[in-house]
Ligand SMILES: NC(=O)C1=CN([C@@H]2O[C@H](COP(=O)(O)OP(=O)(O)OC[C@H]3O[C@@H](n4cnc5c(N)ncnc54)[C@H](OP(=O)(O)O)[C@@H]3O)[C@@H](O)[C@H]2O)C=CC1
């Protein structure tokens with residue numbers, strides 16, 4: 219099964235907030251037709267309403283057997299939202315959840331043990347085709363269904379299949395929540411530039427371009443990030459002075475990021491209880 223079967227059978231998107239709409243934009247950009255998509259969301263955005271003119275189905279009855287139903291409401295809303303797509307559990311529809319913390323076992327309880335369920339953790343750079351999504355399926359999810367989910371998710375970035383669902387909490391802490399850490403890095407670099415006397419606009423321009431440029435370099439270079447860091451660091455130069463603060467084992471980034479990722483992973487575990 220591929221994007222063509224999604225196009226033919228349709229896709230249901232339950233919850234079209236920040237993450238759902240990021241993925242929706244990615245699929246549309248990749249050529250999935252708006253008319254193959256049904257969105258269920260109680261307070262649709264102006265963008266969703268406008269997409270109706272291109273054929274998108276908004277809060278309409280569901281197709282009988284869509285290829286996939288993407289579950290993109292908040293974990294706390296999932297139990298309340300699921301009855302809206304309950305009938306699909308009897309069809310040959312794959313349920314693809316992106317909800318943090320919510321386990322496959324929980325979905326099997328809600329949708330039935332025979333339903334093919336795939337749990338995935340994407341991130342918001344999906345909106346610009348630069349996301350990364352980890353995914354794992356239950357025993358009912360066939361190889362063809364996993365491949366279909368991968369083709370859907372790879373329309374908005376990289377995918378990585380995992381075998382051990384318990385890794386999802388750590389994955390959520392690193393890449394699901396990770397864009398927020400990086401955005402905060404941009405904010406704090408810009409603020410630090412202002413503190414050093416730069417105008418706000420210039421400081422923000424420098425911070426954004428630096429993080430974006432370093433990200434692209436990290437992805438494209440043959441060298442690993444630690445070597446790329448060394449390449450910036452002239453002996454007794456400015457970077458060495460900055461890194462002495464940033465890399466401090468007690469007060470620097472390593473313990474801070476470790477605590478940050480651990481807190482996010484722990485919250486993912488809590489959401490699953
Ligand atoms: N944001 C992110 O970076 C990531 C989020 N996720 C996961 O994606 C899911 C969505 O998160 P996010 O997009 O941030 O959250 P949002 O709140 O932005 O999106 C959820 C959407 O679901 C809608 N909704 C609420 N109740 C229902 C219902 N009963 N039926 C249908 N739709 C409903 C909400 O409407 P309204 O706003 O009007 O209540 C909203 O539009 C979560 O499970 C989250 O864990 C996963 C990876 C990354």
Ligand SMILES: O=C(O)[C@@H]1CCC=N1
Pocket residue numbers: 318390394395
């Ligand atoms: O903050 C959250 O719970 C969601 C999951 C990962 C990113 N955002």
